[in-house]
Amino acid sequence: MASRFYVPLAALLLLALPSCFSNNRHQGQRLYAQHCASCHGDKGQGLARLIPPLAGSDYLADHRAELPCLLRHGQNEVIVVNGVGYHNIMPGNPSLSPAQLTNLLNYVESHWGNEAAPRTIRDVQAQLDKCP
Template identity: 55%
Template sequence: MKKLRQPLWILRSLAVLAGGASILSCFSNRQNEGAKLYETHCSNCHGSQGEGLKRLIPPLAGADYLVQHRAELACLVRKGKQGPLLVNGVDYNQVMPPADSHLTDSQITNILNFVQTSWGNKGEIFTIREVSEQLRGCGGSDGR
């Protein structure tokens, strides 16, 4: 009997370890997704450090706009922006093109959270539910 219990205990332990490693890899694969997505879709205009481009493209680093317009940020990423906006007391009036339509609600959430927590920004983190609700409001949610 003892010989049977020992292999079962070892097999159960291995199964738990394998499951734990599998779960950890799921989280680590997405850990830096916001930074990667920002680099691919946003940094060409807003800069690798969120610095913007003089009076042409607004900064994201330390931008008061992120706090004042939180409820509009997901739609701004999905749909883009045309017309004037004020960031840190500076007027900008360039077209911001919409994000690629293949970005999911989850990916937009990750981009926004990267911006909210980078370059000294201390914004409140977005939930996927909050972003999806914002996007439904502008007809831009994909439900993913």
């Protein structure tokens, strides 16, 4: 008789289990929408000669090790993306954790024609430790 109560209890616990863990699978996409899309566009297309594109960007591949620092601290120097110079300031976001930066970079570097290898939190933290 007691076994009849265990089955529904086990099923209830299994349904509640996912809420105990965070779902970071789409965190990069959410972070991009929240922090980046207003300037770089919903699809990373940038804005004319004002804001560089992230879609198909040679800058992402050429400056891979610098990207965590750029996101954390911003930049105010001229950058060249796909042969075009961009002179606007990009604000940094020091509130993003290494895990969030990792998810954000993995999203950007795997969408819109970008095909970089996935990053790990450890890699991003090591690059952040080297920021000037």
